Amino acid sequence: MSSTLTERDHDGVPTTGGDAVVRTRGLTKKFRSGQVAVDGIDLEVPRGAVYGFLGPNGSGKTTTIRMLLGLVQPTSGEALVLGGAMPRSAVAVLPRVGALVEGPAFQPYLTGRRNLDRLDAVDMTADPRTSKARIGAALERVGLSAAAAKPYRNYSLGMKQRLGLAAALLRPRDLLILDEPTNGLDPQGTREVRHLIRELAEDGASVLVSSHLLAEIDQVCTHVGVMSRGKLLVQGERDVVTSGGRQSGERVVITTLRDHVDGARRVLARLAGVDPSSASEAASVEDADHLGDGAVTVTATLGGASLSDVAPALVAADVLVLGIGTDRPSLEDVFVELTGEGFDVAR
Amino acid sequence: MSHAEATAAPDAAEAPTSRTTAAGPEVREASEASEAPTRRRGAFGRLLRSELGLVLGRRRNQLLLALLASVPILLGIVLAIVSDSAYAGQGPGFIDRIGGNGLFLVVTSLFLCTPFLLPLVTSIAAGDAIAGEAGGGTLRYLLTVPVRRGTLLVAKALAAMTFMLVAVALVTAAALLAGGLLFGFDDLTLLSGQTIPLTDGVLRMLGVAGYVAMSLTGLVAVGLFFSTLAEVPVGVMAATVVVAIVSTVLDSLPQLSAIHPFLLTHHWFDFAEFLRFEVSWSLLGQGLALQAAWVAIFGSLAWARFTTADITS
Structure with missing residues (x-):
């Protein structure tokens, strides 16, 4: 599979340079209802960036993220994630991508730890011998160790969100795609998530983080992209975008x-x-x-x-x-x- | 199905044929991507164990199994109590023979469970397979782990099949236990009048159970396909049971005799063949072939649907 991918890449249309972990070209999703959820967007997340993906609810952020993760097939256009075309390269690429999509979801009657164990068992490339240690470390990192033995259904919304983040951190990742990671968290939890995002970025991961709450993202991101009604209105370095049009932003x-x-x-x-x-x-x-x-x-x-x-x-x-x-x-x-x-x- | 078969095919099914990819710096990254951790030996076994643990560990499913196992036990107790009354020997097929030989409790229990209870339990396991994950939102997290959709579907199908097998095995085991304790075993007198030794009789009973289980595989495939279409597991379970019931109804209308050989339930009660001296293997073969056809058709539909569907749950 991978060799054909590379060959095709050689024959493909050359693109402008840049070291991007996510790059889309004319990415479009039209649902069967006729609704154009995502309308020809050219997303570019540079390596090492914390990319704030902004837009009101219903602007197409989540559908875009679903296409990046291979869950939804684009109607047209293409999406490259860590160099692999989605959804075709999903199995090759996604082990290096941690994702939180539209809120956490786990089996309610399993404990937090058992839920992570299950996700790790689904991973054909995960090492079962290190499973326990990796799960423990992920729970520790999001501050959920004490509640690891409680059934998921007894978790508060904030704990559920943390478990979702723990799942995204089950193994080292090059890219984290976090859809509304602070949803349901109290101010303290929100701060912790911001801190975690900074930490992950410092460790060398690129982060694509979406939110409909501007202030939350404003403080962590190096780059921003703003979506509205399916279109990407603007994207670039945060300071360039915010000073956009004016002589000087300050x-x-x-x-x-x-x-x-x-x-x-x-x-x-x-x-x-x-x-x-x-x-x-x-x-x-x-x-x-x-x-x-x-x-x-x-x-x-x-x-x-x-x-x-x-x-x-x-x-x-x-x-x-x-x-x-x-x-x-x-x-x-x-x-x-x-x-x-x-x-x-x-x- | 072997490990290799189960996981080799998704490549073909999921690879779009007419897509181009941009070149440039990605070329290097793409080859990096191809060096992503390789799949580990025994990984599918770990996934399957995890899925089985999920299905069999679930309280609701355990209750269902307990309910099924109680059928032969209750039936045996009732028959033991009324054995001296006027009701003795009345009821559905083979019931009059149980008093003389506990082995017949196996056939009678399976006979009673085949029209509704076993299809219900099968439908619950199969219908829940994908729709349950979609409805709970966990499907998107399973697929982004990532796991090939085909691999997940096969694991889900095997888990549902196993649950159905466990259900049939439990009814059989409970019937053997209750029958032996309440009525004792004896050499088996067949429908055709001959008597065969007890060990052969037990084997025949296991044959009955095995055939009943194989007869339900088509329904598993139907439920699995329905499960890939919707996100409300209860609706999928109900729809799957309805398929079995409608099939039974159609099978009872002589006007529709032309389609009878193709109906899912048409050969369900052919397990009685095991109680004849000369078992008609060709009739049983027809029943198994019919199930294989239903599995092939609905398994393919489930595969086609699930490997291409947009996951928006």
């Missing part, structure tokens, strides 16, 4: 008093190299009474100026400075900008 936020707003605007416009006559458009002003009586924040892009120049320039212009900080545009801002709608809007 914005400076000044807290001052209302009387000093005009002065602050003039200084910021000068620093950013904007015509002072349009200073009022270059900076946005918001009331910030919670910071003090009459306080306002002035937000502006820095342009080419350095952040360290801002405070001296303001002081020199006799602008009262109550606070100074920077603001990175959030993924949510980017998403709203791209779709013109709230993130939680589903189809």
Whole structure:
């Protein structure tokens, strides 16, 4: 099987370079109902990346992930995972891929440990002699050792999610595909999962993690891709995507008093190299009474100026400075900008 | 089916013929992928043991088996109690002979269980095989472990077959035990009047049990195919039982005699051949061939469906 795959690769259409663990070309899934769940997406997950796969519920993330895992046959286009075409190469490639798809699912009447044992028994390439040790290590890693002997049906949602992660970690993986891994977890559990993802990435694994909760992913990923209504709207390095369109992603936020707003605007416009006559458009002003009586924040892009120049320039212009900080545009801002709608809007 | 047969075929079934793949850096990765850990000796045995443990370890299935085993025991006790009353000897076939020879409890029990109880138990095991995993969401995790779909299907089929065999064996063993204890064994007087020694009689009873079990293999295949179509195991189980019942009904309509030889249940009661002095092996052979045909057809359908289906559960 593998030799024919390689031959076909030689005869295939050359693609642009890059070291990608996941690459799709025009990947499309049209269900029999006529619904186009995934519409010609070109996904690219570079090796070593933590790729945040974002989009509201119903945007096609899960169907894409199912195609990457060989569960769903693409209608057209192709999907390469660790260099193997899916679903054809599933058996060759998937032992190196740990996956969590649409929430955990296990046999309810088996214990957590027995469930992992079962999954390991299904793996034709797993070494039965190391099974016990690997299962123990996976349970330990997700903090489930104490509950390993309890039946799955008695698990809380968070414990179920952890067992799903343990299953994905039963053997060393080059790629982890985690669909909504923080679903059902409390804030502490969410932090732990983020920590785990960072750890796995540091160990050299690439991670594709999907979520409909932007803030959760914002903190861990190096790359992002945003889906909406079956299409991939944007993808790339996180910082490039979030600064998309603007000269510089970084914005400076000044807290001052209302009387000093005009002065602050003039200084910021000068620093950013904007015509002072349009200073009022270059900076946005918001009331910030919670910071003090009459306080306002002035937000502006820095342009080419350095952040360290801002405070001296303001002081020199006799602008009262109550606070100074920077603001990175959030993924949510980017998403709203791209779709013109709230993130939680589903189809 | 041997280990090699069970797992060699999925390659052919799952390999699309008209797909191209991009070249470039992936070429190196693809060859890396081909060096992925190779399958281990005995891996299929481990999978099968795991599946059997799952089927036989499940409380619901254990209850079903216990229920089946209780049929010959209850029947034996009832017959022992009424043996001196006016009811003695009344009832379905062979029942009048049990009092004289406990061996007949085997035939009578299988005779009573064949129309409904055994098909029900068989349908539950077969119908649950894939649909149960799909309904619980565990199918997607089994397949991404990964395991070839064909390999999983074969393991599931063998586990369902084994469960059915265990069910038939339990009824037989319980009937032998109860029959021996309550009525004692004797040389077997056949339907044709001749008497054969007890050891031959026991062998004949095992023949009956074996034939009943083989007669249910077609139903396992039907249930397995239905199981690949749906995600609600209870519905699949019900549909499978219905197939057996409808087949029995059709088999009882003389107007449909043209299709009778092809009906799943047509030869189910031919196990009575084992109680004749001259066993008609050709008739039993027809019954086995019919089951083989049903297994081949519905096994192929299950294979075709399961190896290509989109798993969206």
